[in-house]
Amino acid sequence: MTVNGPYVWSYDGTTSYGYNNTSSEMGHLYYTELGNLGYYDTSGSGPQSGWGLNNTGDFQNLISSVYWSGTEYATDTLYAWTFVFYNGYQDTFYKLNDFYALAVRSGDVAAATSVPEPTTVALLGIGLAGMAVYGVRRRRQRR
DSSP, X not given: OOOOXXXXXXXXXXXXXXXXXXXXXXXXXIIIXXXXXXXXXXXXXXXXXXXXXXXXXXXXXXXXXXXXXXXXXXXXXXXXXXXXXXXXXXXXXXXXXXXXXXXXXXXXXXXXXXXOHHHHHHHHHHHHHHHHHHHHHHHHHHO
């Protein structure tokens, strides 16, 4: 889970806790990749029509329940981050609870903010060309 901030609640997904949060791996999976809706919409109205785990994509046996994220809550390490696939809710829970686990791979959320590959290659090319020009000028000055 990529979020680990103070307990601040929201319906619009702009904080660590609440609904419609797509900044965590499981929130991104639930809302963005699978296209599910939370119990509440971003204005806090609920229940919204069609809420819940209705789309599971290629996942088999994805249960409409609470899943551990594998990330401890930094403020109190007796708690860990969870995501509720029943209603799209993100929170922390006491680690002695029995919940499910879902193996997710980091990257989908971060990929949205990373530098696109063509730009990276272009910047590398410009840098190498600049170094080549500098090398040629330096050799000419030595003569």
